[in-house]
Amino acid sequence: MEKLDILVTGVGGQGVVLASDIIGEAALAAGYDVKKTDTLGMAQRGGSVVSNVRIGPEVRSPMIKDGEVGLLLAFEKLEAARWSNYLRPDAIAIINDYEQPPLSVSLGQGKYPTDGEITTALKRRTNRIYFVDGNRLARELGNVRTVNILMLGCLSVFTPLDADVWKKCISQRMSEKLRDINLTAFGKGREEMENVRIK
Amino acid sequence: MKNNLQLLSGNEALALGAYHAGVRVATAYPGTPSTEILENMARFKDLYAEWSTNEKVAMEVAMGAAYTGTRAMVSMKHVGLNVASDPFMAASYTGIIGGLVIISADDPQIHSSQNEQDNRHYARLAKIPMLEPTDSQDAYELMHHAFNISEEFDTPVMLRSTTRISHSKSVVNVNRSRPAKNKPAAFYFNQQKFVMLPVYALPRHAIIEERIVKLAEYAEKFPLNRIIKGDSKLGIVASGIAYQYAREVFSEASFLKLAMTWPLPEKMIKNFAGSVERLIVVEELDPFLQQNIRAMGIEVIGKEFIPAVGELNTRIVAESSGIAGLLPDSEKDDILSPAEGLPRRPPLLCPGCPHTGIYFTLNTLGQRSKLVASKEPQEPKLVVTGDIGCYTLGTYPPLSALDTTACMGAGIGQALGMEKAGVKSKVVAIIGDSTFMHSGITGLVDAVYNDGHITIIILDNRTTAMTGHQEHPGTGISAQGQETSAVDIESLARGIGVKDIKVIDAFDTNALRESVKDSLDRPEVSVIIVRGACAMRVRKRENPRKVDVEKCTQCNYCLRLGCPAIQGTDDQVFIEPTLCAGDICGICEQICPQQAINI
Ligand SMILES: Cc1ncc(C[n+]2csc(CCOP(=O)(O)OP(=O)(O)O)c2C)c(N)n1
Numbered sequence: 001m002e003k004l005d006i007l008v009t010g011v012g013g014q015g016v017v018l019a020s021d022i023i024g025e026a027a028l029a030a031g032y033d034v035k036k037t038d039t040l041g042m043a044q045r046g047g048s049v050v051s052n053v054r055i056g057p058e059v060r061s062p063m064i065k066d067g068e069v070g071l072l073l074a075f076e077k078l079e080a081a082r083w084s085n086y087l088r089p090d091a092i093a094i095i096n097d098y099e100q101p102p103l104s105v106s107l108g109q110g111k112y113p114t115d116g117e118i119t120t121a122l123k124r125r126t127n128r129i130y131f132v133d134g135n136r137l138a139r140e141l142g143n144v145r146t147v148n149i150l151m152l153g154c155l156s157v158f159t160p161l162d163a164d165v166w167k168k169c170i171s172q173r174m175s176e177k178l179r180d181i182n183l184t185a186f187g188k189g190r191e192e193m194e195n196v197r198i199k
Numbered sequence: 200m201k202n203n204l205q206l207l208s209g210n211e212a213l214a215l216g217a218y219h220a221g222v223r224v225a226t227a228y229p230g231t232p233s234t235e236i237l238e239n240m241a242r243f244k245d246l247y248a249e250w251s252t253n254e255k256v257a258m259e260v261a262m263g264a265a266y267t268g269t270r271a272m273v274s275m276k277h278v279g280l281n282v283a284s285d286p287f288m289a290a291s292y293t294g295i296i297g298g299l300v301i302i303s304a305d306d307p308q309i310h311s312s313q314n315e316q317d318n319r320h321y322a323r324l325a326k327i328p329m330l331e332p333t334d335s336q337d338a339y340e341l342m343h344h345a346f347n348i349s350e351e352f353d354t355p356v357m358l359r360s361t362t363r364i365s366h367s368k369s370v371v372n373v374n375r376s377r378p379a380k381n382k383p384a385a386f387y388f389n390q391q392k393f394v395m396l397p398v399y400a401l402p403r404h405a406i407i408e409e410r411i412v413k414l415a416e417y418a419e420k421f422p423l424n425r426i427i428k429g430d431s432k433l434g435i436v437a438s439g440i441a442y443q444y445a446r447e448v449f450s451e452a453s454f455l456k457l458a459m460t461w462p463l464p465e466k467m468i469k470n471f472a473g474s475v476e477r478l479i480v481v482e483e484l485d486p487f488l489q490q491n492i493r494a495m496g497i498e499v500i501g502k503e504f505i506p507a508v509g510e511l512n513t514r515i516v517a518e519s520s521g522i523a524g525l526l527p528d529s530e531k532d533d534i535l536s537p538a539e540g541l542p543r544r545p546p547l548l549c550p551g552c553p554h555t556g557i558y559f560t561l562n563t564l565g566q567r568s569k570l571v572a573s574k575e576p577q578e579p580k581l582v583v584t585g586d587i588g589c590y591t592l593g594t595y596p597p598l599s600a601l602d603t604t605a606c607m608g609a610g611i612g613q614a615l616g617m618e619k620a621g622v623k624s625k626v627v628a629i630i631g632d633s634t635f636m637h638s639g640i641t642g643l644v645d646a647v648y649n650d651g652h653i654t655i656i657i658l659d660n661r662t663t664a665m666t667g668h669q670e671h672p673g674t675g676i677s678a679q680g681q682e683t684s685a686v687d688i689e690s691l692a693r694g695i696g697v698k699d700i701k702v703i704d705a706f707d708t709n710a711l712r713e714s715v716k717d718s719l720d721r722p723e724v725s726v727i728i729v730r731g732a733c734a735m736r737v738r739k740r741e742n743p744r745k746v747d748v749e750k751c752t753q754c755n756y757c758l759r760l761g762c763p764a765i766q767g768t769d770d771q772v773f774i775e776p777t778l779c780a781g782d783i784c785g786i787c788e789q790i791c792p793q794q795a796i797n798i
Contacts, residue, residue: 038367046544048544062368082537082541102542105766106765
């Protein structure tokens with residue numbers, strides 16, 4: 001593999017940083033050089049969160065240049081659209097079909113983009129856009145908070161890393177109590193992607 | 200030792216490097232992007248780590264430890280060094296016994312700060328060495344060298360990180376381990392070195408002038424200052440994260456990578472400059488390297504095309520170099536602009552935040568929404584001087600509650616200044632509990648001593664929320680999790696001489712309103728302690744509130760709280776049950792004019 005630039009994005013509290021940490025750890029375990037960087041904004045909750053993960057034989061800047069993201073993993077739809085200009089032509093975008101309106105929308109000062117507008121923004125770069133009903137699937141598994149790991153499962157099928165490496169790195173990052181459900185969520189995400197790809 | 204590769208953030212690498220360098224005392228006051236350094240140190244049980252009251256105290260504690268021959272470290276964000284600059288300068292004069300490393304984490308781009316000052320100037324000011332990592336491997340490595348340099352040259356050493364270094368993870372070969380126990384701490388009588396009376400300080404100045412000369416010689420052979428030979432047409436001097444961007448953009452060029460950026464290795468730079476046709480500096484923020492290299496009589500450019508404002512990245516370095524004619528223009532092809540018209544998602548006060556009620560009170564009492572709406576500048580009925588913490592977010596609409604924010608602790612002095620200057624408005628200063636401990640106490644003393652009439656509202660959420668919930672003197676729990684003595688704000692204020700002190704429940708909107716009204720009318724300093732736990736620390740979230748659509752008249756008054764759980768996407772206001780904090784809060788229920796919000 002030459003290099004792979006992955007952008008993970010979502011809203012504070014959705015587990016963006018943990019998911020991107022696991023991507024980095026899995027890549028290191030598979031023998032690649034890795035750099036990653038998180039931008040959290042000013043406070044802990046509710047703001048936009050974005051992580052850059054760069055994998056390759058040798059990585060210099062931890063930040064991905066706009067136009068070079070190969071894989072976009074978004075836990076929230078608006079946040080996916082926000083980074084559309086970072087995609088490279090033909091990038092893969094995996095998007096949680098979930099909407100969390102920002103305060104300005106609630107206050108009537110802004111409008112939440114329609115699905116059409118979101119896809120149009122992304123289609124400027126790529127047609128390989130996959131929507132996953134992540135929150136519903138995670139809820140069905142018994143814990144909606146595993147949505148980040150479920151989405152990671154979706155992403156994993158587009159990487160050169162083995163499922164076992166992923167599972168090992170997920171296990172290392174989870175408390176005993178949450179390990180099994182997260183491994184199940186990861187498997188569910190992989191499965192979901194297989195289905196989407198067959199369609 | 201065998202390769203032991205770990206993916207570490209810059210801050211984790213600094214902490215591990217310090218641990219392996221044998222640090223025994225680590226101090227800090229939290230501040231983005233430096234906070235995790237001490238958090239990681241505090242996890243090691245075979246050393247002492249503390250959250251200090253502020254950066255000045257943190258510096259002094261670390262100095263004291265270093266005077267006893269113990270290796271000590273102090274970490275802070277860039278503006279923290281302003282607070283600590285007095286003992287910082289003194290530490291340069293006295294020197295140390297055990298190694299002393301001062302970490303300054305700067306914040307280019309102002310991700311979470313009030314300015315983007317370039318703290319490299321401080322090393323030059325204090326005439327001490329400065330080291331700058333370009334990634335986590337460097338951070339780990341440089342810690343080891345920093346302590347050795349400190350002890351060899353009897354000087355504190357400054358290590359400067361930036362947000363992008365501190366908060367990025369990269370691979371580190373962890374190839375050292377903790378040294379076995381060193382000598383027990385002992386302080387030896389030495390007034391000439393440690394008592395900075397004029398008679399002793401002047402000779403110390405002469406010593407530090409000699410020291411910086413010796414350090415400059417050392418810089419010439421410092422193993423992490425490296426030349427990377429490439430094409431001789433272009434030579435690039437770079438340090439810190441800018442080095443990584445420059446290497447990515449100019450993959451063919453020759454590089455001088457400076458890990459020690461003060462004092463500079465003049466001979467090495469001259470040799471490098473002589474070996475290339477054209478010399479440039481790629482650096483973030485100020486032209487620090489560039490100006491100092493120019494002062495050596497070397498022709499060099501950099502800030503003529505690299506921006507001095509904001510953080511760099513490969514795109515900016517490539518584009519600005521393209522404009523300067525250093526790169527072919529092909530760089531500019533294929534750039535897309537961001538999708539238009541997307542609503543922003545700024546950080547917010549959380550659902551159940553104990554700061555919301557008092558801000559709503561100040562907003563309505565002071566009719567502050569009118570200020571925002573007005574085209575002409577207005578004099579607020581109620582001026583609210585602010586401070587720094589999560590509560591600074593109360594600046595934004597719909598709360599629009601703050602008139603000033605400068606630096607930590609400034610609000611109280613500013614409030615007094617406005618009153619003494621004679622403004623018509625009533626003046627209130629609002630400050631968080633950690634900020635009050637950090638630098639609010641002296642302001643309160645000043646207001647009492649000088650017979651002020653201002654009202655000071657202390658937001659006592661029992662944590663340093665903004666930076667990720669660190670303990671502070673008011674919580675009575677140490678950085679390493681031990682129970683200690685909690686400093687009681689109420690008795691402290693009483694001891695200072697405040698007579699009008701009220702302690703109010705943060706979620707009781709009537710009490711908040713009555714107490715503010717009462718205090719504003721008093722001809723004395725008033726303190727209102729607004730007490731309520733940070734919502735992020737409360738696990739129990741029972742009985743989320745609901746809107747009774749029968750009773751709701753869609754007046755949207757509740758939306759004026761700016762609570763993220765209260766959403767008004769359609770015509771009907773709705774409370775998102777997974778976000779609502781429920782019983783711990785209930786503010787919307789109290790303020791709804793129609794009593795349409797309940798369990
Ligand atoms: C000199 C300085 N040190 C540290 C910081 C980083 N910082 C900003 S606010 C803050 C403390 C906030 O705590 P508190 O006052 O209790 O308010 P809260 O966030 O809990 O509402 C810190 C540590 C800073 N801006 N300036």
